[in-house]
Amino acid sequence: MKQMEYLFLFLEQNCVIANNMGEEVKLYKTWSTPFGLRVVWALKLKGIDYESIDEDLSNKSDLLLHYNPVYKKVPVLVHNGNPISESTVILEYIDDTWKQNPILSQDPVERARQRFWAKFNEEKLLPTIWAIFTTEGKDLEEAMAAWVENLKFVEEELKGKKLFGGEKMGLADLVFGWLANLIGIFEEVSGLKIVDERYPLLLTWMQVFSELPVIKETWPPHDKMITKYRALYEKYHPAK
Secondary structure, X not given: OHHHHHHHHHHHHHOOOOOOOOOOEEEEEOOOOHHHHHHHHHHHHHOOOOEEEEOOOOOOOHHHHHHOOOOOOOOEEEEOOEEEXXXXXXXXXXXXXXXXXXXXXXXHHHHHHXXXXXXXXXXXXXXXXXXXXXXXXXXXXXXXXXXXHHHHHHHHHOOOOOXXXXXXXXXXXXXHOOHHHHHHHHHHXXXXXXXXXXXXXXXXXXXXXXXXXXXXXXXXXXXXXXXXHHHHHHHHOOOO
8 A cells, every 4th residue: 555655746746647637636635624625615716626635633644644744734735746735725826826707806995904813813713713622611701701802803894795706706705614503502512602693794704605605505414513523522522
Protein backbone atom coordinates (compact mmCIF):
# COMPACT_ATOMS: atom_id res chain seq x y z
CA MET A 1 0.00 0.00 0.00
CA LYS A 2 2.82 2.41 0.89
CA GLN A 3 4.55 1.57 -2.40
CA MET A 4 1.38 2.48 -4.30
CA GLU A 5 1.18 5.83 -2.49
CA TYR A 6 4.77 6.61 -3.40
CA LEU A 7 4.04 5.65 -7.00
CA PHE A 8 1.09 8.02 -7.13
CA LEU A 9 3.24 10.73 -5.55
CA PHE A 10 5.87 10.22 -8.25
CA LEU A 11 3.23 10.43 -10.98
CA GLU A 12 1.73 13.60 -9.51
CA GLN A 13 5.12 15.27 -9.37
CA ASN A 14 6.06 14.38 -12.92
CA CYS A 15 2.91 14.68 -14.96
CA VAL A 16 -0.42 16.45 -14.97
CA ILE A 17 -3.50 14.36 -15.55
CA ALA A 18 -5.60 16.67 -17.66
CA ASN A 19 -9.29 17.16 -17.04
CA ASN A 20 -11.61 18.83 -19.55
CA MET A 21 -9.94 22.19 -18.76
CA GLY A 22 -6.41 20.85 -18.93
CA GLU A 23 -6.01 21.19 -15.18
CA GLU A 24 -5.75 18.83 -12.23
CA VAL A 25 -7.48 19.80 -9.01
CA LYS A 26 -7.51 17.59 -5.92
CA LEU A 27 -8.92 18.30 -2.49
CA TYR A 28 -7.69 16.43 0.59
CA LYS A 29 -10.23 16.69 3.40
CA THR A 30 -12.30 14.55 5.78
CA TRP A 31 -15.95 13.67 5.39
CA SER A 32 -17.03 15.88 8.30
CA THR A 33 -14.63 18.81 8.40
CA PRO A 34 -16.30 22.24 8.10
CA PHE A 35 -12.98 23.62 6.88
CA GLY A 36 -12.96 21.25 3.93
CA LEU A 37 -16.60 22.12 3.20
CA ARG A 38 -15.64 25.75 2.71
CA VAL A 39 -13.37 24.71 -0.12
CA VAL A 40 -15.97 22.35 -1.60
CA TRP A 41 -18.48 25.22 -1.72
CA ALA A 42 -16.00 27.57 -3.38
CA LEU A 43 -15.07 25.02 -6.04
CA LYS A 44 -18.72 24.30 -6.76
CA LEU A 45 -19.55 28.01 -6.96
CA LYS A 46 -16.78 28.37 -9.51
CA GLY A 47 -17.87 25.27 -11.44
CA ILE A 48 -14.45 23.63 -11.04
CA ASP A 49 -14.11 19.87 -11.51
CA TYR A 50 -12.01 18.32 -8.78
CA GLU A 51 -11.14 15.00 -7.20
CA SER A 52 -12.11 14.65 -3.54
CA ILE A 53 -9.87 12.54 -1.30
CA ASP A 54 -11.16 11.85 2.22
CA GLU A 55 -8.37 11.34 4.74
CA ASP A 56 -8.37 9.23 7.88
CA LEU A 57 -6.72 11.57 10.38
CA SER A 58 -5.85 8.68 12.67
CA ASN A 59 -3.76 7.24 9.84
CA LYS A 60 -2.70 10.16 7.66
CA SER A 61 -1.55 9.28 4.17
CA ASP A 62 1.99 9.92 3.00
CA LEU A 63 0.56 12.20 0.34
CA LEU A 64 -1.14 14.44 2.90
CA LEU A 65 2.04 14.61 4.98
CA HIS A 66 4.00 15.41 1.82
CA TYR A 67 1.64 18.17 0.72
CA ASN A 68 1.24 19.72 4.19
CA PRO A 69 4.40 18.88 6.14
CA VAL A 70 4.09 21.90 8.44
CA TYR A 71 0.59 21.44 9.90
CA LYS A 72 -0.09 17.90 8.70
CA LYS A 73 -3.82 18.55 8.48
CA VAL A 74 -6.66 19.04 6.04
CA PRO A 75 -7.85 20.66 3.91
CA VAL A 76 -5.17 20.78 1.25
CA LEU A 77 -5.90 21.83 -2.33
CA VAL A 78 -3.50 20.48 -4.95
CA HIS A 79 -3.69 22.38 -8.23
CA ASN A 80 -1.52 21.03 -11.03
CA GLY A 81 0.79 19.51 -8.41
CA ASN A 82 1.03 22.67 -6.29
CA PRO A 83 -0.32 22.29 -2.73
CA ILE A 84 -2.15 25.09 -0.93
CA SER A 85 -2.97 24.67 2.77
CA GLU A 86 -5.25 26.43 5.29
CA SER A 87 -8.88 26.84 4.26
CA THR A 88 -9.10 30.64 4.12
CA VAL A 89 -5.86 30.80 2.14
CA ILE A 90 -7.30 28.18 -0.22
CA LEU A 91 -10.49 30.20 -0.68
CA GLU A 92 -8.53 33.27 -1.75
CA TYR A 93 -6.35 31.17 -4.03
CA ILE A 94 -9.44 29.76 -5.72
CA ASP A 95 -10.85 33.25 -6.19
CA ASP A 96 -7.57 34.54 -7.62
CA THR A 97 -7.20 31.57 -9.96
CA TRP A 98 -10.72 31.22 -11.33
CA LYS A 99 -12.40 34.59 -11.87
CA GLN A 100 -15.98 33.44 -12.48
CA ASN A 101 -18.49 33.95 -9.66
CA PRO A 102 -16.11 35.97 -7.46
CA ILE A 103 -16.30 35.50 -3.70
CA LEU A 104 -14.33 38.68 -2.99
CA SER A 105 -15.33 42.10 -4.27
CA GLN A 106 -13.08 44.24 -6.45
CA ASP A 107 -13.69 47.07 -3.99
CA PRO A 108 -10.75 47.19 -1.52
CA VAL A 109 -12.98 48.29 1.38
CA GLU A 110 -15.41 45.42 0.83
CA ARG A 111 -12.56 42.94 0.44
CA ALA A 112 -11.10 44.12 3.74
CA ARG A 113 -14.51 43.82 5.42
CA GLN A 114 -14.95 40.24 4.25
CA ARG A 115 -11.47 39.34 5.45
CA PHE A 116 -12.13 40.99 8.81
CA TRP A 117 -15.23 38.85 9.41
CA ALA A 118 -13.46 35.72 8.27
CA LYS A 119 -10.74 36.45 10.84
CA PHE A 120 -13.40 37.23 13.47
CA ASN A 121 -14.88 33.79 12.92
CA GLU A 122 -11.51 32.07 13.26
CA GLU A 123 -10.35 33.98 16.33
CA LYS A 124 -13.62 34.62 18.20
CA LEU A 125 -16.44 32.27 17.22
CA LEU A 126 -14.62 28.98 16.71
CA PRO A 127 -12.64 28.98 19.99
CA THR A 128 -15.76 30.03 21.90
CA ILE A 129 -18.05 27.36 20.44
CA TRP A 130 -15.39 24.74 21.16
CA ALA A 131 -15.23 25.90 24.78
CA ILE A 132 -19.03 25.71 25.02
CA PHE A 133 -19.00 22.17 23.68
CA THR A 134 -16.14 20.86 25.80
CA THR A 135 -16.34 22.59 29.19
CA GLU A 136 -18.60 22.65 32.24
CA GLY A 137 -19.34 24.85 35.24
CA LYS A 138 -17.71 28.27 35.42
CA ASP A 139 -15.74 27.73 32.21
CA LEU A 140 -18.96 27.00 30.35
CA GLU A 141 -20.65 30.08 31.81
CA GLU A 142 -17.73 32.26 30.68
CA ALA A 143 -17.76 30.72 27.21
CA MET A 144 -21.51 31.31 26.86
CA ALA A 145 -21.10 34.93 27.95
CA ALA A 146 -18.36 35.46 25.36
CA TRP A 147 -20.51 33.75 22.72
CA VAL A 148 -23.43 36.10 23.43
CA GLU A 149 -21.19 39.14 23.05
CA ASN A 150 -19.67 37.84 19.82
CA LEU A 151 -23.06 37.11 18.28
CA LYS A 152 -24.18 40.68 18.97
CA PHE A 153 -21.48 41.86 16.59
CA VAL A 154 -22.52 39.30 13.97
CA GLU A 155 -26.18 40.33 14.27
CA GLU A 156 -25.24 43.98 13.79
CA GLU A 157 -23.17 43.15 10.70
CA LEU A 158 -26.13 41.40 9.06
CA LYS A 159 -28.48 44.39 9.28
CA GLY A 160 -29.95 45.13 5.87
CA LYS A 161 -28.23 42.13 4.26
CA LYS A 162 -29.38 38.80 2.93
CA LEU A 163 -25.86 37.38 3.15
CA PHE A 164 -22.57 38.63 4.53
CA GLY A 165 -21.64 39.36 0.94
CA GLY A 166 -24.87 41.28 0.35
CA GLU A 167 -27.01 39.64 -2.31
CA LYS A 168 -24.23 37.28 -3.40
CA MET A 169 -22.30 34.76 -1.37
CA GLY A 170 -18.90 36.03 -0.31
CA LEU A 171 -15.83 34.94 1.59
CA ALA A 172 -17.40 35.57 5.01
CA ASP A 173 -20.47 33.48 4.12
CA LEU A 174 -18.26 30.51 3.25
CA VAL A 175 -16.24 30.89 6.44
CA PHE A 176 -19.33 31.31 8.65
CA GLY A 177 -21.08 28.45 6.84
CA TRP A 178 -20.40 25.91 9.59
CA LEU A 179 -22.96 27.74 11.77
CA ALA A 180 -25.82 26.68 9.50
CA ASN A 181 -25.15 23.01 10.16
CA LEU A 182 -23.10 22.48 13.31
CA ILE A 183 -25.10 24.75 15.62
CA GLY A 184 -28.13 22.49 15.31
CA ILE A 185 -25.97 19.42 15.86
CA PHE A 186 -24.27 20.94 18.91
CA GLU A 187 -27.65 21.92 20.35
CA GLU A 188 -29.08 18.45 19.80
CA VAL A 189 -26.08 16.72 21.36
CA SER A 190 -25.50 19.08 24.29
CA GLY A 191 -29.07 20.11 25.09
CA LEU A 192 -27.93 23.76 25.14
CA LYS A 193 -29.61 26.56 23.19
CA ILE A 194 -26.72 28.21 21.41
CA VAL A 195 -28.42 30.53 18.88
CA ASP A 196 -31.85 31.79 19.92
CA GLU A 197 -34.46 34.42 19.03
CA ARG A 198 -32.16 37.21 20.23
CA TYR A 199 -30.42 36.85 16.86
CA PRO A 200 -33.19 36.90 14.22
CA LEU A 201 -30.92 38.10 11.42
CA LEU A 202 -28.39 35.35 12.08
CA LEU A 203 -31.15 32.73 12.24
CA THR A 204 -32.51 33.98 8.90
CA TRP A 205 -29.02 33.92 7.38
CA MET A 206 -28.51 30.36 8.59
CA GLN A 207 -31.76 29.30 6.90
CA VAL A 208 -31.05 31.15 3.65
CA PHE A 209 -27.50 29.86 3.47
CA SER A 210 -28.38 26.24 4.20
CA GLU A 211 -31.07 26.21 1.50
CA LEU A 212 -28.83 27.43 -1.31
CA PRO A 213 -28.55 24.52 -3.80
CA VAL A 214 -24.74 24.48 -3.84
CA ILE A 215 -24.78 24.28 -0.03
CA LYS A 216 -27.76 22.00 0.57
CA GLU A 217 -26.39 19.18 -1.55
CA THR A 218 -23.07 19.02 0.28
CA TRP A 219 -24.01 18.67 3.97
CA PRO A 220 -22.58 15.54 5.62
CA PRO A 221 -25.18 12.93 6.70
CA HIS A 222 -26.98 14.27 9.76
CA ASP A 223 -27.20 10.95 11.64
CA LYS A 224 -23.53 10.30 11.10
CA MET A 225 -22.66 13.77 12.37
CA ILE A 226 -24.80 13.28 15.48
CA THR A 227 -23.01 10.01 16.22
CA LYS A 228 -19.60 11.62 15.81
CA TYR A 229 -20.29 14.67 17.95
CA ARG A 230 -22.17 12.74 20.63
CA ALA A 231 -19.10 10.55 21.10
CA LEU A 232 -16.93 13.66 21.23
CA TYR A 233 -19.26 15.34 23.73
CA GLU A 234 -19.24 12.28 25.98
CA LYS A 235 -15.44 12.27 25.90
CA TYR A 236 -15.39 15.74 27.45
CA HIS A 237 -18.42 15.14 29.67
CA PRO A 238 -18.05 11.60 31.04
CA ALA A 239 -20.96 10.28 33.05
CA LYS A 240 -20.45 10.87 36.73
